[in-house]
Amino acid sequence: MSVRHAVSRGLEWGRSVYRLGLLKPVVRIAARFRGERVPARPQAGLPSRYRYFRTTLSGLAAQVQSGGFRRFSAGGSPRNRAVFLAFGLGVGLIEQRLEEDRSHATTCQGIQELFSKKRFQSPLKPLTLGYRFEDYSIGKQIGKGSNAAVYEAAAPLAFSKKTDTCSVVEVTEDEGEGETSPYLRCCSLRNFPLAVKMMWNIGAGSSRDSILRSMSQELVPAGPHALKQENKQLTLDGHFGVLPRTVPAHPNVIRVYRAFTAEVPLLPGAQEEYPAVLPARLNPDGIGYNRTLFLVMKNYPCTLRQYLERNKPGWRHGTLMLLQLLEGVDHLCRQGVAHRDLKSDNVLLEFDSDGSPPRLVISDFGCCLAQSDGSLQLPFNSVWVNRGGNACLMAPEVATAVPGRDVFIDYSKADAWAVGTISYEIFGEANPFYGAQGLESRSFQEKQLPRLPAAVPADVQMVVRLLLRTNSEKRPSARVAANILHLSLWGKKALANQGSAGMRELVDWLLCQSAMVLLRGCGGPCGNTVEAELQRCFLAHLELEDLHTSVGFLLFGQEQRQACILST
């Protein structure tokens, strides 16, 4: 092997190891070969992955340059010398790449810190909202599930001056309808900016503590002032840690502004629609308790399902809607919460301005998993353990779990799977897991999944397929799936040069993107706020490792498509 040949081989080897993600195994093998222990405790000051590689590689390179190299260069055959030279160059190249990676990681971290400092502020300032049912005037019923009825509401004292703090859409309902009811003063969403969810209480008892404890999951999206101070105190005093963790505000997760217990009132439609869950005071045959939990939220004009019944979003709006769901799910995962009942009925929508995509929020946390330690692993030691709601959209790893000793269900990617199924609805197709002929998540094969419409971009189709992988280990997290969509929507140009310039081009693009988002933020609330929020979310959660994985998926998808085109 000539020296020139060795040099090119070495560089090629180093590049391949890096590109294929084989760095870790190669380093391990090399360290074993030298009889060294792989460093377990990385040094401080560098991100762990890089500390680890650097330590091992430095040793390796040192050995190549000293003992080994000397031995080979002095006494080895020319072939051995060339091979060793190639190896040395390869290691050198990897070192250089690691150095670059380290600087990229630092850049990403800087961007992340900059954007994560700016916490999302809910547009409604709920400080003036009351903690009693009487503080609200109730409008007509706007929804009903299997556990609660939801009514439009206003807080006359809080909104005595007519404010427009809630950006709600034009009213589409018949405004005259409500005037016949004594409860309804006005049906417009503008006049009823709030929604009150009245839980049906048939098993939680009538004391405030027992109600709060038994319906505690509903409080996961509650703001810091949602419960009256003494309520928090009472519940925590009696049963420390019973209240679940709550999640910070996020543009794609519903916010509960107030939560209080009160006597069950007779609201419009109660006698006709849910007489059985009323207390005996209101219906002698009712089995409900006298008091229950009320949750005050923003009033949203419709659910995702209702919206899709009348609208067919184009591919770009559809992608932005899917991305919002992934951002919401990623936020929940980071907070140690799994929703476990994602479906188009549990996603609410509002509209900022003409032409911009709808804003989506994930709602109804009644089935969620929010363990006090933030773990998304649920001990599954008995059939009585609740796996979550909506069996049709239950991720395969959840649906197929068999209870037993030391069995845990991992929910870390279960919501992402459900988002994959909802994507079909967003892009105008039937959800393949619904209906008598629908696929069953516990037994389907990935090749049975129907194709999405041809208008849906190839990258988005790939994301949906990845989200619906049966093996959760091969399924990307919501974060990685969201990153793929972000890159595909806004970073295509930076990705085009991945082969030659590696991550450098991408990091430059990230810096430009950060500057743009910051500048747009300074310019006031102009432009498309949904897109701006999505971009902020992306930058606030930048991590080089996730970014590498996302880029890998995108490039792999592109390569596969090219190979497919060439072969036909």
Ligand SMILES: Nc1ncnc2c1ncn2[C@@H]1O[C@H](COP(=O)(O)OP(=O)(O)OP(=O)(O)O)[C@@H](O)[C@H]1O
């Ligand atoms: N904040 C809101 N604004 C407008 N409509 C809402 C709001 N919250 C809930 N709804 C409507 O009420 C319906 C029922 O609410 P929700 O899903 O929270 O009840 P649930 O009884 O917990 O449902 P499930 O049967 O899924 O357990 C929703 O599908 C939606 O139509």
